[in-house]
Amino acid sequence: MSQLFQEAIIISILASTIRIMTPLLFSAMGELITQRAGIWNMGVEGTMLTGAFAAYLVATLTGSLWLAVLAAIVAGALMGLVIAFMTATLRVDHFIAGLGLNLLAGGLTLYWFQSYIQGRAQPIFSGFQDVDIPLLSDIPVIGPVLFSQRALTYVALLVVPVVWFLLYRSRYGLELRCLGENPKALDVKGLSVSARQYLAVMLGSAMTGLGGGFLMLGFSDRFLADFTAGRGWIVIVALIAGNWRPRGVLIAVTAFAFLESLATHLQVVGAQVPHQLLLALPYLASIGLLMGLRFRSGQPARLGIPYARE
Amino acid sequence: MTGSPERAAAADPDKLNIAVILSAGIESAWDGTLIEALERAKVAKPHGLDITWKYTDPLWGDDAGDAMRLFAESGEYDVIWAHSTYSDQVKKLREEFPDILFVVVGSGNEGLGGNQYWVYKRVHEPAYLLGYAAGKLTKSNRLGAVGTFPADDVNDEINAFFAGAKAANPAVERTVAFIESWYDPAKAGEYTKAQIATGADLIFQLTGNFKPCEEAKILCFGNFQDQKSFSPSTVLSSAVAQWDPDVSWIVDEWWAHKAEGKSYQGNTDKRWFAMKDGGSAVVPNADLQANVPAAVQTDLDALKARIMAGSFEVPVDVSDPKAK
Amino acid sequence: MSTALRVEGLTKRFAGVTANDDVDFDLRRGEIHCLFGENGAGKSTLSSCIFGFYRPDKGEILLRDQPVQIASPMDAIRHGIGMVHQHFVLVPEFTVLENIIVGTQRSGWRLNAAEARQKLRGICDGYGIDLDLDAYVWELPVGRQQWVEILKALYLDAQILILDEPTAVLTPGESKVLFDIVRKMCARGMSIILITHKLVEVMQSDRVTVLRKGRVVATLDTPATTPDELARLMVGRDVSFTVTKPELAPGETILAVEGLSARGFWGDAVLKDVSFSVAQHEILGIAGVAGNGQKELFEVLCGVRRPAAGSIRFKGEEVAGMSPRAMMDRGVGHIPDDRFREGLVPEFSVAENVVLGWQRSPKYCNGPLMDREAITGLAREMIGEYQITTRDEHVSAGKLSGGNAQKIIIAREFLHASGLVLANQPTRGLDVGVIEYVQTQLLKKRAEGFAIVLASEELSDLFSLADRIAVMFKGEIMGIVDPRKVTVAEVGVMMAGRRGDIAASKERVSA
Amino acid sequence: MIVFERRMEANALWTLSSFIMAIVAGLAASAVLIASTGANVPDVFGALLQGSVGSPKALATTLVKATPLILTGLATVIAFRAQIWSIGQEGQVFAGAMGGYLGAQLLAGLPPLLFFPGVLALGMAAGMGLGWIAAVLRNRFAVNEIISTVMLNYLVVYLLSWLLQGGPWGETGGTISYHQSPMLPDTAFLPALFGSSRLHAGVLLPFLAAAICALVMSRTPLGYEIRGLGYNPEALRHKGVDIARTVSVIMMASAALAALAGAIELFGVSHRLRADNLIGLGYAGIIVGMIGGLSPIGTVFAGLFFGGLASGAVYMRVLGDVPASLVPAMQGITLFFFLCAGVLARYRIVMKVAVQ
Numbered sequence A: 001m002s003q004l005f006q007e008a009i010i011i012s013i014l015a016s017t018i019r020i021m022t023p024l025l026f027s028a029m030g031e032l033i034t035q036r037a038g039i040w041n042m043g044v045e046g047t048m049l050t051g052a053f054a055a056y057l058v059a060t061l062t063g064s065l066w067l068a069v070l071a072a073i074v075a076g077a078l079m080g081l082v083i084a085f086m087t088a089t090l091r092v093d094h095f096i097a098g099l100g101l102n103l104l105a106g107g108l109t110l111y112w113f114q115s116y117i118q119g120r121a122q123p124i125f126s127g128f129q130d131v132d133i134p135l136l137s138d139i140p141v142i143g144p145v146l147f148s149q150r151a152l153t154y155v156a157l158l159v160v161p162v163v164w165f166l167l168y169r170s171r172y173g174l175e176l177r178c179l180g181e182n183p184k185a186l187d188v189k190g191l192s193v194s195a196r197q198y199l200a201v202m203l204g205s206a207m208t209g210l211g212g213g214f215l216m217l218g219f220s221d222r223f224l225a226d227f228t229a230g231r232g233w234i235v236i237v238a239l240i241a242g243n244w245r246p247r248g249v250l251i252a253v254t255a256f257a258f259l260e261s262l263a264t265h266l267q268v269v270g271a272q273v274p275h276q277l278l279l280a281l282p283y284l285a286s287i288g289l290l291m292g293l294r295f296r297s298g299q300p301a302r303l304g305i306p307y308a309r310e
Numbered sequence B: 001m002t003g004s005p006e007r008a009a010a011a012d013p014d015k016l017n018i019a020v021i022l023s024a025g026i027e028s029a030w031d032g033t034l035i036e037a038l039e040r041a042k043v044a045k046p047h048g049l050d051i052t053w054k055y056t057d058p059l060w061g062d063d064a065g066d067a068m069r070l071f072a073e074s075g076e077y078d079v080i081w082a083h084s085t086y087s088d089q090v091k092k093l094r095e096e097f098p099d100i101l102f103v104v105v106g107s108g109n110e111g112l113g114g115n116q117y118w119v120y121k122r123v124h125e126p127a128y129l130l131g132y133a134a135g136k137l138t139k140s141n142r143l144g145a146v147g148t149f150p151a152d153d154v155n156d157e158i159n160a161f162f163a164g165a166k167a168a169n170p171a172v173e174r175t176v177a178f179i180e181s182w183y184d185p186a187k188a189g190e191y192t193k194a195q196i197a198t199g200a201d202l203i204f205q206l207t208g209n210f211k212p213c214e215e216a217k218i219l220c221f222g223n224f225q226d227q228k229s230f231s232p233s234t235v236l237s238s239a240v241a242q243w244d245p246d247v248s249w250i251v252d253e254w255w256a257h258k259a260e261g262k263s264y265q266g267n268t269d270k271r272w273f274a275m276k277d278g279g280s281a282v283v284p285n286a287d288l289q290a291n292v293p294a295a296v297q298t299d300l301d302a303l304k305a306r307i308m309a310g311s312f313e314v315p316v317d318v319s320d321p322k323a324k
Numbered sequence C: 001m002s003t004a005l006r007v008e009g010l011t012k013r014f015a016g017v018t019a020n021d022d023v024d025f026d027l028r029r030g031e032i033h034c035l036f037g038e039n040g041a042g043k044s045t046l047s048s049c050i051f052g053f054y055r056p057d058k059g060e061i062l063l064r065d066q067p068v069q070i071a072s073p074m075d076a077i078r079h080g081i082g083m084v085h086q087h088f089v090l091v092p093e094f095t096v097l098e099n100i101i102v103g104t105q106r107s108g109w110r111l112n113a114a115e116a117r118q119k120l121r122g123i124c125d126g127y128g129i130d131l132d133l134d135a136y137v138w139e140l141p142v143g144r145q146q147w148v149e150i151l152k153a154l155y156l157d158a159q160i161l162i163l164d165e166p167t168a169v170l171t172p173g174e175s176k177v178l179f180d181i182v183r184k185m186c187a188r189g190m191s192i193i194l195i196t197h198k199l200v201e202v203m204q205s206d207r208v209t210v211l212r213k214g215r216v217v218a219t220l221d222t223p224a225t226t227p228d229e230l231a232r233l234m235v236g237r238d239v240s241f242t243v244t245k246p247e248l249a250p251g252e253t254i255l256a257v258e259g260l261s262a263r264g265f266w267g268d269a270v271l272k273d274v275s276f277s278v279a280q281h282e283i284l285g286i287a288g289v290a291g292n293g294q295k296e297l298f299e300v301l302c303g304v305r306r307p308a309a310g311s312i313r314f315k316g317e318e319v320a321g322m323s324p325r326a327m328m329d330r331g332v333g334h335i336p337d338d339r340f341r342e343g344l345v346p347e348f349s350v351a352e353n354v355v356l357g358w359q360r361s362p363k364y365c366n367g368p369l370m371d372r373e374a375i376t377g378l379a380r381e382m383i384g385e386y387q388i389t390t391r392d393e394h395v396s397a398g399k400l401s402g403g404n405a406q407k408i409i410i411a412r413e414f415l416h417a418s419g420l421v422l423a424n425q426p427t428r429g430l431d432v433g434v435i436e437y438v439q440t441q442l443l444k445k446r447a448e449g450f451a452i453v454l455a456s457e458e459l460s461d462l463f464s465l466a467d468r469i470a471v472m473f474k475g476e477i478m479g480i481v482d483p484r485k486v487t488v489a490e491v492g493v494m495m496a497g498r499r500g501d502i503a504a505s506k507e508r509v510s511a
Numbered sequence D: 001m002i003v004f005e006r007r008m009e010a011n012a013l014w015t016l017s018s019f020i021m022a023i024v025a026g027l028a029a030s031a032v033l034i035a036s037t038g039a040n041v042p043d044v045f046g047a048l049l050q051g052s053v054g055s056p057k058a059l060a061t062t063l064v065k066a067t068p069l070i071l072t073g074l075a076t077v078i079a080f081r082a083q084i085w086s087i088g089q090e091g092q093v094f095a096g097a098m099g100g101y102l103g104a105q106l107l108a109g110l111p112p113l114l115f116f117p118g119v120l121a122l123g124m125a126a127g128m129g130l131g132w133i134a135a136v137l138r139n140r141f142a143v144n145e146i147i148s149t150v151m152l153n154y155l156v157v158y159l160l161s162w163l164l165q166g167g168p169w170g171e172t173g174g175t176i177s178y179h180q181s182p183m184l185p186d187t188a189f190l191p192a193l194f195g196s197s198r199l200h201a202g203v204l205l206p207f208l209a210a211a212i213c214a215l216v217m218s219r220t221p222l223g224y225e226i227r228g229l230g231y232n233p234e235a236l237r238h239k240g241v242d243i244a245r246t247v248s249v250i251m252m253a254s255a256a257l258a259a260l261a262g263a264i265e266l267f268g269v270s271h272r273l274r275a276d277n278l279i280g281l282g283y284a285g286i287i288v289g290m291i292g293g294l295s296p297i298g299t300v301f302a303g304l305f306f307g308g309l310a311s312g313a314v315y316m317r318v319l320g321d322v323p324a325s326l327v328p329a330m331q332g333i334t335l336f337f338f339l340c341a342g343v344l345a346r347y348r349i350v351m352k353v354a355v356q
């Protein structure tokens, strides 16, 4: 156990935290945009899964990782299109639309995957490698933790301030937040609520899909059934725990990833407790942390309520 | 085998049709290696039989039972090979279809006997050899193993791996991790990286994710199938399951029943084929041979020879492996 | 005077209701034109059609005698039509400025606030509106939120402004300011459509159009008509504006409140050392500008909010801190000010709402099941007794007009209360016919021996109903006065924070 | 421009026919998918039909498969009608099986008339424990129930894993270490109905539960409060309903139903405690409950439909030669058409032409 405090392990815990959190961060920021626009998209898991599958397919077919990134984004946006159609046009209950999307994505990706490999050996690809940022990556501790990561990791970390800027400093962001708080306020100014919701959900889902794609391209070399393994739910939890604010979500995702990384290292250094307990640690600790927190809810007032004029 | 069809009596069967219930999917090592063994049997034509088969996607519980029943009722299948823990389902069917030979595989099964045969797979001997090599090659004296779930036929390998390592190098320390998930490459990667961070410089990888080894530029070992193609630059060697003796055992038993009229005599206790019987093997990666000093290779060869000759028995230890 | 806007033969149907039936209407340049009519007469619908928010099924709209196509609010705004909706269309989480500019910027992707700020300064200075543009809307009292709505329309350069019941949430003082500003707008050539239920306000307009059940009954020049005539046109019968309150000697004290205080969400004091008492046959009026602690006072009294200190004695028993359930069981009835949020479950039927809170009472249950017959029977009885206009008792309460919804609450509370009724703004937003009805019911209960605490922003209500008036300011009682001995102006001064005569209350508490 | 105009009254005939159209459209879309892999569409559908309703045995399988789905669906109905967004059905199913297994140890030897009610009740109690935790977290600590229930799902899965692997309940002996408990004794198998080997008595419980739920929702004060809580909790609070208590009752009742599903799976189907036959029942139940329009009766039909698909899946795989993953894909596709049909039933689609 004392090993845990050695420098190499501390660096490893922190670096692992960053690796675990970055795919989640893309998806969480995407879901943040979606939910701030008033759409309660429960289909994060399905969107991430589809993004991951699209990335796998394109990576193995073309060998180009950046094309695969694009594919994950497009696949995510398409899932967003489905959600937007269901919620903004058909005004279906947001929960069921999202849960239905998960079901559909789980089935379709597996079906296409099986059709794709058809009994032959599964094609694999070689994913993204770490990029050492010159000079910075040589700084002790911080260097290997922060400046020796996948290229997309840096993008993910940049996405937080970008989303913040988009939401709070851009004209579009003001309208987007207005969708979540009171879409009628836009409607009475003659702006189309549903067009903006489509845009927001597709943008958000594209980022969510990218999160899945990054998970695939950065940390795996193959697709498997249920590849995302419940990370979509963690994203939703992080969004609520982060109180629908970019910084809050960043903190929530980081805290969760840190706990998971810590539990990983505890198991590896041989803590003498059942490994299941260590695996459960992030979930237990998250509940504990949230019990201690209390804040004025930042949940958008009209989140999950289909908007209709008459 | 030429000529055997003529010699066979008119009543002798010339076809064997197998229904396979998969448990994880053709892309997994567990199921994939079985299909590969069947391919080889098809070419080898034991007893002059044309072997054909049909497999399902992963099915579990009653679904698997239903599929078996459908196969059985169709009357087209002689052997139903249920490739994991399915004895609960076989129990409900085997008396109704006494002519069909049922196969269940691996841990968690119950030895029912009669027309249920229980195939077991132990890859601990190759794992021991890999461990022995690892013990010799490690510089940090620290080795890692990453598994999915602990189970009887996973623990035996991990324990044998470390037993081999200890035999080669008593100073070896071990680190073990289970991710509690069948498919989660990203999570498996983090566990591997964590082990590397604690100083492990050789990893026995049971979850198929070799990316962390590539990045850390360390060597590792593949499991259950030859995983060289997964990562040609890091997979030094793989402990490989070979189902060929199992398949031919089952084919023989079926033949004995069908052609010679003997009654099925399914095993009630685990039966596995050792390395010397071709049940498992070590498949080294020739491209990385340069990493193994000649002296080590000589030791390994000698050890392997003793195992093959039966003069050295690798102990089976199925207790839950822990880091030490 | 030229015509600014004309509506010809406009018809708008909702599922099952014809809200506007062949309406003709015209608005002259520079005039204030009132729309007047009962709750549900179709005033808001007509406005929404003009604003392009609803699409009429039939009819034509002409601007300066040119037919125009108004298919969406976008078209309306382009034609210089602005509307302040009956229920605020604001984002509480946004600042005033953000509320005004959201959706108005057409180019550039950064928010451009500086320009907007400047333009708004100009508008505010021009009309003498004083508003902090950087305050969050949720921080503003309701009255000030109304200015945000008006600024939204002015910011978009409205030439025709529709105001749908803007004064329902304003104090008399604020209403007066609003009228001054509206006059200024007219002087600058703007035309105003004003919807209000208050006859004093209607009488300040230039012309008035009376709607009844979706049809135009008459359009009159205001100076040539009288409130009585308008009221008659509106409901189709005579309405008496002055309810007669018989003199009754107060009986024993029902409710005695001593040193009551309470805290808000942020720990701020929302009630400070409030003391008063009410007796049988007595109506205690609570006067004050909305947001000065009336709501919190009622919440504490009915058990929804916990007091921080002080005592509440109900029929001699200490009840401070008891749950709403306990208060209800002791006979306290409560008519909340937000009827669709706190008083009713809009999705429930009228019958279900009549037993809301008493769903577990053995009176309405048959063993473990609710007794449908008893409940519908009761609902029918209430519909008859309180003249609730509804197809039947199965209609969901949310589909009723505000007045009829209020009658359900009154019926329910009067039925189950014994001794005390707390009524907060019971007549807000109601048409004069319904107001008369509610007032009559309150007086009936007073005669029966109930004690009543009645808060209203309409001083005229309080002067005609209350036996004593407590004036609240910033969570404190400024004084308790006898309406026969003070003037409206004197109470108005106290509402602004000047202490008055508390003697009346002291006397009663010690009695 | 196409707009949806709300209908005055949802027309029953139109509702029914739109749902039939949804099934047809869903199957048609699935047919395209099937054809795309080169399989024979009529064969596949034939197999599906045969496997779901084609024989008494197939019907029995459909019922057995529908049983946990209906129960978790009902759990969803109760919670969601009150706008309590519990995603905890998954973990509660596990808890139900675990509680039931514990019960089987404690109550072993009791006569069946006491044993089965006892073990099912213990299973439900275990689920209620989970529901209670989520309720306390919400009421006392203001932890959003989506968060708490998702987290509890993970915790329960790891708890079961420990109990079976390393903990006290794992099977030991000849076949040690396989993430399963030993087989229950024959006396702990739920009795079979009609002499079928599969149709256990537990299949009756979802229908009973649905009837009770329907009665509770529409006729009792509790149902009144559940619906009221979903529509307007503030009004309920003002009218003397103890919101925290009601939330606890609802979450525990919902959890009890989901847990019953797990217990029935244990005693009726798997006969030993293991995770893999429980996975996904809770999440599927959420979808079933929502397709059922959050009405108990609708949930029964939705559960039977999903049960039929699941039961036909094996036949489709074996006889129709298509990947079994086609079934979740078909479920998803059909769900989407159902949702569209729901909209059709409530709205009229009107082509609006600009009026001159």
Ligand SMILES: Nc1ncnc2c1ncn2[C@@H]1O[C@H](COP(=O)(O)OP(=O)(O)OP(=O)(O)O)[C@@H](O)[C@H]1O
Binding pocket: A310, C014, C015, C017, C018, C019, C037, C038, C039, C040, C041, C042, C043, C044, C045, C046, C086, C399, C400, C401, C402
């Ligand atoms: N969105 C809607 N859907 C269905 N019916 C509606 C809708 N809006 C209004 N109505 C109905 O149309 C009629 C007219 O309503 P409207 O809002 O125009 O009345 P109003 O005169 O503004 O009443 P109030 O004085 O209470 O504000 C009412 O019968 C009402 O029930």
Ligand SMILES: Nc1ncnc2c1ncn2[C@@H]1O[C@H](COP(=O)(O)OP(=O)(O)OP(=O)(O)O)[C@@H](O)[C@H]1O
Binding pocket: A310, C039, C040, C044, C086, C087, C398, C399, C400, C401, C402, C403, C428, C429, C430
């Ligand atoms: N979606 C709707 N369906 C049916 N009726 C509606 C709908 N929306 C509003 N109404 C009805 O339209 C009428 C007018 O609505 P409005 O918003 O003006 O409320 P109101 O009853 O006038 O409220 P207030 O108490 O403020 O006067 C009300 O009778 C209301 O019940």
Ligand SMILES: [Mg+2]
Binding pocket: C043, C044, C045, C086, C164
């Ligand atoms: Mg109105």
Ligand SMILES: [Mg+2]
Binding pocket: C039, C165, C402, C429, C430
């Ligand atoms: Mg009104």
